[in-house]
Amino acid sequence: MTLTITLAIMTTIVGISGIFSLEEFQEEYGKVKDHNFEMLLNMTKLKVQSNEVLTATTDMFLAEHETDLQILNFYIDGRMAWIDKLSEELADRVDNVQELFIFKSRLYIQVQVISDEMLNKMALLKSLLIEYKKVEKYKRSQIKEGNSDIALAVDNIMSLFNSMDQKSLLSQEKPKTEEVKQFISPLKHTISEQEYKHITALFLEQPSLTFAYQHYLAQLEVLNVLKSEHAQLSKSIASVTGEAILMAEKNFLNNLNKAEEKISLRKSDLYVLMFISFAIALVLVFLQIGFLRRVHLIRKIIDAGDAKSQFQIPINGRDEISEMAKSVKSYIEEILEKEQQVSETNKKLEHLAMHDGLTGIYNRRYFDAKLEQEHIRYLRYKEPYCLAMLDLDFFKNINDTYGHDIGDKVLIDFTDRVTKQLRETDLFARLGGEEFGLLMPLTSEINALILMERIRNHIQSIPCVVNNFRIDYSVSIGLVEVKEINDMHDVLKQLTLADKALYEAKRTGRNRVHVYQGEQLITPQRA
Numbered sequence: 438m439t440l441t442i443t444l445a446i447m448t449t450i451v452g453i454s455g456i457f458s459l460e461e462f463q464e465e466y467g468k469v470k471d472h473n474f475e476m477l478l479n480m481t482k483l484k485v486q487s488n489e490v491l492t493a494t495t496d497m498f499l500a501e502h503e504t505d506l507q508i509l510n511f512y513i514d515g516r517m518a519w520i521d522k523l524s525e526e527l528a529d530r531v532d533n534v535q536e537l538f539i540f541k542s543r544l545y546i547q548v549q550v551i552s553d554e555m556l557n558k559m560a561l562l563k564s565l566l567i568e569y570k571k572v573e574k575y576k577r578s579q580i581k582e583g584n585s586d587i588a589l590a591v592d593n594i595m596s597l598f599n600s601m602d603q604k605s606l607l608s609q610e611k612p613k614t615e616e617v618k619q620f621i622s623p624l625k626h627t628i629s630e631q632e633y634k635h636i637t638a639l640f641l642e643q644p645s646l647t648f649a650y651q652h653y654l655a656q657l658e659v660l661n662v663l664k665s666e667h668a669q670l671s672k673s674i675a676s677v678t679g680e681a682i683l684m685a686e687k688n689f690l691n692n693l694n695k696a697e698e699k700i701s702l703r704k705s706d707l708y709v710l711m712f713i714s715f716a717i718a719l720v721l722v723f724l725q726i727g728f729l730r731r732v733h734l735i736r737k738i739i740d741a742g743d744a745k746s747q748f749q750i751p752i753n754g755r756d757e758i759s760e761m762a763k764s765v766k767s768y769i770e771e772i773l774e775k776e777q778q779v780s781e782t783n784k785k786l787e788h789l790a791m792h793d794g795l796t797g798i799y800n801r802r803y804f805d806a807k808l809e810q811e812h813i814r815y816l817r818y819k820e821p822y823c824l825a826m827l828d829l830d831f832f833k834n835i836n837d838t839y840g841h842d843i844g845d846k847v848l849i850d851f852t853d854r855v856t857k858q859l860r861e862t863d864l865f866a867r868l869g870g871e872e873f874g875l876l877m878p879l880t881s882e883i884n885a886l887i888l889m890e891r892i893r894n895h896i897q898s899i900p901c902v903v904n905n906f907r908i909d910y911s912v913s914i915g916l917v918e919v920k921e922i923n924d925m926h927d928v929l930k931q932l933t934l935a936d937k938a939l940y941e942a943k944r945t946g947r948n949r950v951h952v953y954q955g956e957q958l959i960t961p962q963r964a
């Protein structure tokens with residue numbers, strides 16, 4: 438019982454701990470979920486931030502009126518720093534380092550390619566700027582020399598260049614004579630013919646001016662490159678952050694699946710554990726049933742006190758029940774042995790209580806009880822019975838002559854010989870000393886008388902031989918038939934009547950039978 442209770446408690450603990458661990462797992466699962474949702478949110482934020490950073494740096498670059506290497510380097514550094522920052526952010530969120538490295542390298546290469554292209558353009562631009570500065574220097578020298586018209590013409594030309602639409606500028610590699618003439622035509626009326634020709638020749642021959650014009654083209658190209666680079670980077674950012682988001686989502690799903698797998702594994706573990714506990718409990722219950730059945734059997738055997746039944750219980754085992762069965766077995770055997778002894782003692786006591794110690798025939802007590810019983814039967818059914826009192830004659834003489842021991846042997850001889858003459862239904866008892874009683878149920882007076890005479894004759898005709906002594910002895914008998922005519926309901930009175938008849942037998946000479954019949958005593962003729 439204790440074992441079952443212990444097991445039940447264990448199973449409960451397992452179940453509760455299982456529930457707790459499941460809750461713990463679910464909590465973990467929730468955390469993973471929250472973490473991944475947060476990560477996705479951050480990735481989306483990062484994407485927005487990246488676009489903002491990129492746009493800001495591009496705008497800053499474009500806002501500069503002058504493009505030089507310093508700005509370009511600043512721009513490139515800004516891009517690289519942003520890529521590093523983006524990589525760091527991604528590293529916290531993306532498990533696959535290899536993929537992250539590939540993204541980073543892709544971005545680096547892209548920025549590098551763009552930077553190289555831009556550096557080439559910048560180199561060209563720089564040389565153009567030098568040329569442009571030469572034109573300006575020429576303009577300033579003309580002003581200094583007082584050639585304000587020429588300086589004005591240069592200005593006009595430069596304004597004209599500036600005012601030219603991008604398309605027409607981009608379609609030309611260098612100004613043609615006609616166009617140069619067209620550019621300087623406003624000067625035609627303000628300067629002399631000679632001066633006009635000189636300026637035209639100057640512009641046509643002066644490569645600086647041509648390059649100055651090309652400066653605009655280059656600047657525009659740089660702007661275009663920047664725009665396309667911005668578009669490409671935006672696209673890359675979108676793609677990288679998109680892929681990162683996809684990866685994060687993939688991770689997220691992986692993590693969810695792992696958590697779910699763990700939960701289902703834990704669940705199946707718990708089921709197995711609970712099944713094992715249940716099976717053990719079942720086995721224990723069966724063992725306990727067997728245990729109780731055996732205990733019950735032992736108890737039944739104890740209750741029944743049947744020593745033989747104990748062999749149904751296996752007593753050869755080494756368990757507690759077998760030990761108990763062994764104890765019960767020896768205990769019952771001991772009890773049975775004692776019971777046997779008590780029973781034998783009781784039988785002896787019973788025998789002693791009912792029998793005479795010397796002769797072995799019934800004693801006075803038993804005779805009185807049986808006589809009373811017989812008398813009751815008589816009173817009810819009116820079936821007569823006979824009662825006789827037998828007394829050895831001159832027994833005192835035998836004692837005195839041969840001794841008390843031999844007197845005893847004579848008494849035994851007498852009872853043996855009388856008993857052999859009787860029916861099984863007759864009751865012969867020693868009433869005391871040398872006096873005996875004989876109860877003859879369902880016996881008529883005449884039959885009883887015949888029997889008494891036979892006994893008397895048998896005793897007096899065959900002497901008793903004891904210790905080589907031949908002892909002749911006789912017996913006197915008083916007989917009474919209990920029937921209606923004696924009209925005495927008291928059983929003790931019947932004995933008195935028999936005694937009276939005996940007394941008469943003694944008085945009239947001994948060795949004879951007297952029958953009591955009312956107040957008349959009849960002494961039958963000897964056979």
Ligand SMILES: Nc1nc2c(ncn2[C@@H]2O[C@H](COP(=O)(O)OP(=O)(O)OP(=O)(O)O)[C@@H](O)[C@H]2O)c(=O)[nH]1
Nearest residue numbers: 829830831832833834836841842844845869870871
């Ligand atoms: N050996 C022996 N003697 C007994 C026993 N019981 C009584 N007696 C003796 O029996 C004798 C009876 O003697 P009495 O009463 O005088 O009668 P009796 O000598 O038989 O004479 P009557 O009866 O008149 O013929 C006594 O001497 C008793 O001691 C006994 O158990 N064994």
